[in-house]
Amino acid sequence: MSRSRETCSHEALLLEPSAYAKEVGYSWPSSDRRLAATTKSGRNPLIRKGQKVEDVEKLSEAIANNLSGTFPGPLILPGDELALDPKDPPQSFRSWLNEGLRKNRKLNRKCKTLYVAIAPEITSSVSFMKAGLQPSVRKGSRVTATKSLDPPSPEDIIKYTGAFYHGLLVEAFPGSFQFVPWDESKKSRKSDSDTGYVGLLAGKNSTRIRYRPSPDGVFKYQLNLNDLIDAAIEMLTGDAYSLLLLVNHDMYEDEDDVFCCGRAYGADRVAVVSTARYHPALDDHANIDFAHMWPTSHCKSYVDQLCGEEGLRQDTEMATRVANTSGPLRAAVEAIRGFENSALEDPRGLWFSRITRTVVHELGHCLGFAHCVYYACAMQSSSCMAEDLRQPPYLCPVCLGKVSHAIACELEGRDEAGKYEYVKDRYRSIADFCDSWKHVGLFAGYGAWLRARLEQLDIT
Template sequence: MQTIRHSEQTLKTALISKNPVLVSQYEKLDAGEQRLMNEAFQPTSGLFGPITLHSQSDWITSHPEAPQDFEQFFSDPYRKTPSPEKRSIYIQSIGDILKYLKKKKPEDAFCVVGITMIDLYPRDSWNFVFGQASLTDGVGIFSFARYGSDFYSLHYEGKLKKLQKTSSSDYSIFDNYYIPEITSVLLLRSCKTLAHEIGHIFGLRHCQWLTCLMQGSNHLEEADRRPLNLCPICLRKLQCAIGFSIVERYKALVRWIDESAHTPGVTPKHSRKAKGNLPKPVEAFKEWKEWIMKCLAVLQK
């Protein structure tokens, strides 16, 4: 086990920068927002901590890459930001998105994110990925496949038993594909991956500063250790890209959880043709809600 612990000055520079223009921008933030973000470089912070690597198979060890501080994010010439004309995020099932992208994204789309139950392999040298996104194309995809407990069982129904050759436009091979029970744990894992991939589309690279949603994950255990929240450095990046009040954002997240407080924790297994709104089980979000409430206390001092 290894802990990646940066110095107070390194984290402060990664968050605020030494560029006078960016320092000035930071100083214009709401006092509560500065107070929360300054927790990034407080050695005794109870909200944000250092990254811990548990094995050589963890992402940072397996996929070395340069860290991205706020100044590098801000100066990235390939970074895209939403506009009044392109501000919508579309979520499509993978069958639909592949057909859809052959034509074009909707005119008002900032990005399109596909979801699938098919296991994803970007190249032969990789074991799998939970998701992948293209910064330049505004397109992302993530898979539920490994989030259901049945994936690792011998009777997993999603395994392809016989190689079949089909055209690129034929999706019949996925008919009656396995769909897991929608538990609160599966929902939590899916929210993490979806938010992580959309973060990439907004220009956020993998985080190597503090425990953060934008950390890479190389296996399910590492993905589960990753928090649902952004560290202050990545939070400032996202706020710069979109523009929002952190207080209002966190209050909205608490409302989202509370609205489903009485929803049953597990839904029955669904068929591909099931209709209607699915329940939103949130038991697994309890710890995260408590964390948000602590942040709101700091923001509203």
């Protein structure tokens, strides 16, 4: 069950990967390598000719410690993606900059629009699809339908994405989209348990979309992600840098999937995101600990508890390196203390706050960003809904360097000083958005994190 945030004081915040990370073989890049990952040269910017190695190491560690209260390491808890794949290779700023596919995906003035296509209309001829929009939840031995709740507004998603990718045009994709019958559907769907077919009509083009019952019974129908990606590729126009298709149905990628929330095909610059599994009514089903979503996911007591269930204890040295005073992460934790439990959150606002991270994450892949392994970051991969909600909404220094270079330098022609100013303008843009949504916990926390980060940048 979701627990009250008041049941835990979050006195100490863990700033490094958990004890479980070491157990599964994850090796956190050193402070030297994390600094080097932010540069064009791939070298630690602190290295100077004739400088002693130990002096560079000490200075690198000092800078890393100063940043840790802003950009902590990835948590890596049991079942997390990096726990399952601890050797996932890192993508530094240099490796992203020199990526071969970037030759065909650089932003330019003729091609700088991120389009968001709203969920297709369900026409009367396929009205059965409406039954797949609301989840059902199990309570004991009974399965009951959830109270009807409208999905997040596409307009709000577009506004947030525009703030997150400050400097790019983010617009609703023009035209209408409809689910319509597909000729094969009647003869192909022999029973409710078989795969069926509908068409996704965009303009004059109709793409066949497979659907099936949800394996876990949470939704009546799921749509095939690969078919939706094909439809998105067909929709991509010449002025679009990328296109993201929103769907309100549950999705699956292959026959072994239980569900899939989103996927990007970076080379084709298209992505598809489903709002379905982020529905707040599914928190218990997904084992969401409401008391320890970001930013309180870094609560040391919480991490220790999960590691303890695996028979692990934080080592003494790591246990001393925690934040219990100031910094953006602490500011975020303090900002959400008024949100005592899930019952006090606006459910539609809560749903919206959750989908935003996935939308900007998948669009990041369209910009060529790989999954991040350097820090807790919006570009981290996730293996489950619980991990997804533990991860932060911000970009780490490595991924922030990529997006600011792509927009400020490549698109707008700014120099390094201009790039630095872009970073602050971007933070202000997102903070202003968060201020207008401060009645929702995630945005209250993110807004506080941003304001505290801006104070840091103004001091340096």
